[in-house]
Amino acid sequence: MSVGVVGAGTTGLALTHYLADRGVDVVTFESGSRAGGVVRSGYHEGRVLEYGPQRTRLVPELAELITELDLWRELRIADGDLPLYVYADGRLREVPRSVRGFLRTDLLSTGGKLRLLAEPLTAPGRADERAACLFARKLGSEAYRNVVEPLFGGLYGSDPADMPAEHALSRLLAVEERKGSLLRAAVDGLVRGESPPPVSFDDGMERLPRALYESHRPYVHLSSTVSAVRRAGERYVLEAGGRRVEVDEVVLTVPAPAAATVLEGLDGANAEGLRQLHYNSLALAFLDSAADREGFGYQVRRDEPLRTRGVTFNHSLLGREDLYTVYLGGSSDPDALERSSAELGRQARREFRTVVGADADVLEVTKLPEVIPAFDTSWRALADVSLPEGITLAGNYTSRIGLPGRLRQARRIADRLAEDGVAAGPDDKP
Ligand SMILES: Cc1cc2nc3c(=O)[nH]c(=O)nc-3n(C[C@H](O)[C@H](O)[C@H](O)COP(=O)(O)OP(=O)(O)OC[C@H]3O[C@@H](n4cnc5c(N)ncnc54)[C@H](O)[C@@H]3O)c2cc1C
Incomplete structure (x- = not known):
């Protein structure tokens, strides 16, 4: 059994790691x-800036990798109890993450709290409704508008009113079916302390992929764009930078439009639907401020008159001195990247002052075009995608978006391939 992996982001690198660990012959191509x-980290005047994820959760899969890659000494573990805020009705309000927090929060009125507690009495969520309808129907419109939309929508930069539950919430639907109620599942999770702490590394999040690459360097070929996959009898040939490599199985861990291009012309493949999937663009502005705010950061409610979608308090969360990262863009501001970096920086600084009440200097602005899968109605096009046996799609548009989900998906695929290739197709659901 030999496996060709296309793409060396977190999914491709973790898959390379797990396959190599299981004794499977693996070759990985990365265009960059x-x-x-x-996942990209850099330095600005000695301070770590994160151009992608600011942190992730220390799930067991990550802890295992950290042990295998000998990275514990470089790990920064944040305080998971730091407050998280939503900016609503002109001020920051704490998101409840405990029973005490629920009783105390001013994000919900007494009526809104009682309505939320009635969730077990509501009809189960349905795959054919939009995420916004499902949440508002089950949790009440106030909890939806003030808590769920800013946090859940903020994750994807999308409006939950455009996100079909079938694609955006399939895991949540399964949890509800298993537990009988979303509220019960949430309370069970709180009681069992199911939320591992947020983490990063001294040199930033990129330390993990760099370590994975270093430990599998012989199998990972950089600057090698895979231009096509072709049939070779029962096997496949990957065409990458003038080379042709024959493998038994192919796993594409690249974004959906790139996967469509690679699969174009492959006998038996209908991958055109992948090109339809919509990705949101983001801009990140890095601010230097003596605000000294405690917490994870905040998300902004959609109807507030701000362009900022969210802010991470890197200063308090991970000890990155005086650093705050502002997220702009997403579906509520689709033209954000057309504004100049200077204008985006000024906007970030102005709105930071409005919300936090402190001045800031702009260190840098970075634009990330079409970087986050939207999980909106364009995901319906996946129904038309059919692939021949031996081709697997992986990556954050097929499954969960966060890094823990990337590691879990890579491990599941490696287990399946190591047991000798079962049928292909989108591996699992968000
Ligand atoms: C701004 C931002 C913030 C985020 N915040 C968080 C967070 O706080 N916590 C968290 O857990 N997750 C977060 N995420 C999500 C997480 O970082 C991503 O889902 C994950 O890193 C995606 O990894 P991937 O390997 O699936 O895809 P990618 O990282 O997109 O990797 C795909 C790779 O394929 C390569 N490629 C493309 N085409 C080809 C080709 N033809 N041939 C060869 N190679 C090719 C690309 O160059 C790329 O390296 C965030 C993501 C972003 C963008």
Whole structure:
């Protein structure tokens, strides 16, 4: 059994790691000159800036990798109890994450709290409704508008009113079916302390993909764009930068439009639907401020008159001195990237002052075009995608978006392939 992996972001690198660990012959191609994909860290005057994820959760899969890659000494573990805020009706309000927090929060009125507690009496969520309808129907419109929309929508930069539950909430629907109620599932999770702490590394999030690449360097070929996959009898040939490599199985861990291009012309494949999937663009502005705010950061309610979608308090969360990261863009501001970096920086600084009440200097602005899968109605096009046996799609548009989900999906695929290739197709659901 040999496996060709296309893309060396977190999914491709983790898959390479798990396959190599299971004794499977693996070859991985990455078009960029560095591994890591959207996980990218840099330095600005000695301070770590994150151009992708600011942190992730220390799930067991990550802890295992950290042990295997000998990274514990470089790990920064944040305080998981730091407050998280939503900016609503002109001020920051704490998101409840405990029973005490629920009783105390001013994000919900007494009526809104009682309505939320009635969730077990509501009809189960349905795959054919939009995420916004499902949440508002089950949790009440106030909890939806003030808590769920800013946090859940903020994750994807999308409006939950455009996100079909079938694609955006399939895991939540399964949890509800298993537990009988969303509220019960949430309370069970709180009681069992199911939320591992947020983490990063001294040199930033890119330390993980860099370590994965370093430990599998012989199998990972950088600056090698896969232009096509072709049939070779029962096997496949990957065409990458003038080379042709024959493998038994192919796993594409690249974004959907790139996967469509690679599969174009492959006998038996209908991958055109992948091109329809919509990705949101983001801009990140890095601010230097002596605000000294405690917490994870905040998300902004959609109807507030701000362009900022969210802010991470890197200063308090991970000890990155005086650093705050502002997220702009997403579906509520689709033209954000057409504004100049200077204008985006000024906007970020102005709105930071409005919300936090402190001045800031703009260190840098970075634009990330079409970087986050929207999980909106364009996901319906996946129904038309059919692939021949031996081709697997992986990556954040097929499954969960966060890095823990990337590691879990890579491990599941490696287990399946190591047991000798079962049928292909989108591996699992968000
Ligand atoms: C701004 C931002 C913030 C985020 N915040 C968080 C967070 O706080 N916590 C968290 O857990 N997750 C977060 N995420 C999500 C997480 O970082 C991503 O889902 C994950 O890193 C995606 O990894 P991937 O390997 O699936 O895809 P990618 O990282 O996109 O990797 C795909 C790779 O394929 C390569 N490629 C493309 N075409 C080809 C080709 N033809 N041939 C060869 N190679 C090719 C690309 O160069 C790229 O390296 C965030 C993501 C972004 C963008």
